[in-house]
Amino acid sequence: MVEEIFREEPYRRETEARIAAVSAEGIVLDRTVFYPRGGGQAGDAGVLVMRDGRQVAIADTIKGGGEGPRTILHVPAAAQEALVEALHPGDEVVARIDWDRxxxxxxxxxxxxxxxxxxxxxxxxxxxxxxxxxxxxxxxxxxxxxxxxxxxxxxxxxxxxxxxxxxxxxxxxxxxxxxxxxxxxxxxxxxxxxxxxxxxxxxxxxxxxxxxxxxxxxxxxxxxxxxxxxxxxxxxxxxx
Ligand SMILES: [Zn+2]
Missing domain, CATH: 3.30.980.10 (Threonyl-trna Synthetase; Chain A, domain 2)
Structure with a gap:
């Protein structure tokens, strides 16, 4: 289960997190400050900052998991494929939302x-x-x-x-x-x-x-x- 920090702390702009899964649909973290599209509200955009400083641009956030336990998918922006390929389960990242948005x-x-x-x-x-x-x-x-x-x-x-x-x-x-x-x-x-x-x-x-x-x-x-x-x-x- 993903820890949904935005529920209790809507003003939190970033968190350290660990990659749980990477798929074609998006990146799953063990905790996040990114709000997934729902209840009429748009999903968050932002970046995932890797240990070496490289940043994966996130264009949207959606709910995933289908019938199973709920997950949150961080959907990469266009042309991020090479960066996404460098992400692996267990890696630590800093998840940072586009706060102005x-x-x-x-x-x-x-x-x-x-x-x-x-x-x-x-x-x-x-x-x-x-x-x-x-x-x-x-x-x-x-x-x-x-x-x-x-x-x-x-x-x-x-x-x-x-x-x-x-x-x-x-x-x-x-x-x-x-x-x-x-x-x-x-x-x-x-x-x-x-x-x-x-x-x-x-x-x-x-x-x-x-x-x-x-x-x-x-x-x-x-x-x-x-x-x-x-x-x-x-x-x-x-x-x-
Ligand atoms: Zn409301």
Missing amino acids: RHRHMRLHTATHLLCAIVPHQTNGCSITAQYARLDFDMVEPLERETLERELARLVAEAHDVRTVWASDEELDAKPELVRTMSVKPPRGLGRVRLLEIDGVDLQPCGGTHVANTREIGALRVAKIEKKSARTRRVVLEFG
Whole structure:
């Protein structure tokens, strides 16, 4: 099993790691700070630094392992074949993410939680990249750009703390106020569920990476509001 450092330490930029496997699909490490594409959030890019200083450029990170134990595949960028061939199981490397790109993911991802708190409807699609965040709401009412931008700016300026909380099914049952702000219902029957809490604003199950306080998101603009189908309104956020 791979140690997923990004879960508890989203601000960690690098870690020492050992190569577990190298295949055509990608490189598996025993631990990593690279977030694998999932939950709408793009996978991380970065480098694996070898003992002799050579660097393998990583273009993307995805989940692997199929039905077996979950692994994380670090997918090399184009023209890295010769470097990848020099990697062997057991080798030590430093795994270092492209922090600027990841931080943009974290800021935009946290912004989508704010949007969920502002628009009281279920979502049915989500995509978070370094350039934009796209969120699809299951709703028929029109949305107003000015209102969304004003409310987003308010929640960013109010500097709400962001934290991960764990709750059991019993705790969720016993504390209905915990579920009140939830925009996505937590999965049940797994024993405990990982929730992302934006203090006083939003609470929902989420496994992505987020900033520690909403002020870190910075200025946002609503780049697009689209009627994607009769029952779907799409909102695209970009940095302001
Ligand atoms: Zn999230």
